[in-house]
Amino acid sequence: MKTLFVSYRVTDLDRSLGFYTALGYAELGRVDGGDGNHLVLLKFPGEPAASLELVHRPDGGHVDVGSGFDHLAIQAEALATTLQRLTDAGLEPEPVQYPGGPHGPKTSWLTDPDGYRIELVEWPSGHPDGITEADFS
Template identity: 35%
Template sequence: MGKFKMAHTMIRVLNLEKSLAFYKEVLGFEEVKRNDQPEGEFTLVFLGDGESNGHQLELTYNYGQVVPYDLGTGYGHLALRVDDLEAAHAEHQAKGYKPTDLKGLSGDGKPRFYFLADPDGYKIEIIRN
């Protein structure tokens, strides 16, 4: 058996265009691949961050879904790294995405992360690189 490698993470979205706009405009992701399956009544859109590791975020849009998905208690969050945490936080705040305050875990008082949510309520942690 060979080594396993991360391929993608899938989340279901209620409004594909709204979610695409969020992930492209707010986080800088790019559409890598789209798979429309009209007979299966769904569309899959794969987004990448432009890095070479290849891990992608798959947005699954099910036709006819009108009720927001129940995120349940099992989902935690996606985590993304950024070089300038304070600048990213200020930009997200200025654009009205309501990030949490900058927070830190170690005793040095230095901010290390914050959270924001996508249009479906999925939490995203932004971490200092």
Template identity: 40%
Template sequence: MRILHTMLRVGDLDRSIDFYTSVLGMRLLRRKDYPGGRFTLAFVGYQDESEGAVLELTHNWDTPTYDLGTGYGHIALQVENAAQACDRVREKGGKVTREAGPMKHGTTVIAFVEDPDGYKIEFIER
């Protein structure tokens, strides 16, 4: 067994695809419209789905926004340098919500950014 993907519901699919590809450097792996159900699925990731876990971005055509709820945590990405990763996000208009620095009660360097829908993404420095 292995993890295939994590699904996020997004309000503006093109804006979300742009964030995950242009800002975070993922690739758009596939995208398909389902007119009968009025939704579109797009899969993004750093590697092919056969090689590792990816993100499924689900856009329900009639739902422009979502409440994130209190149970969701974050997506974690390994980066070489968390401060530089934050700078790249900021340069491309992204939102940094916690600058790079040691985690509370530890020494691992982390940072947090948000995607266009407010989902948290943690950078963990290698």
């Protein structure tokens, strides 16, 4: 088994698509669920398949992100460049942090229009993509 994608329910589909395409996602496809409901599948260029789904149900009411979800983590190859691009696109990433000390990963946080938190991570040189068992040895 493997994780296919994360799915977020969003209040305003156009606003959320604007945010996530500014972040770097590309629309892979849409499913019309009828009654104004839509699913939009997104992926980053270079990813082999969808990694994020936006679910829009106009009659679904307010989106409550405080129900146990914490955040989405996204790897950035060059965090400083990514943060500049996001700022230029009108997004508001937080300052760089070094949660593992000066030789660990660099991170920055971003919040989407519905309040979902996104952690942007740049691994130190030589670190493999993602978190592996080696990070805990």
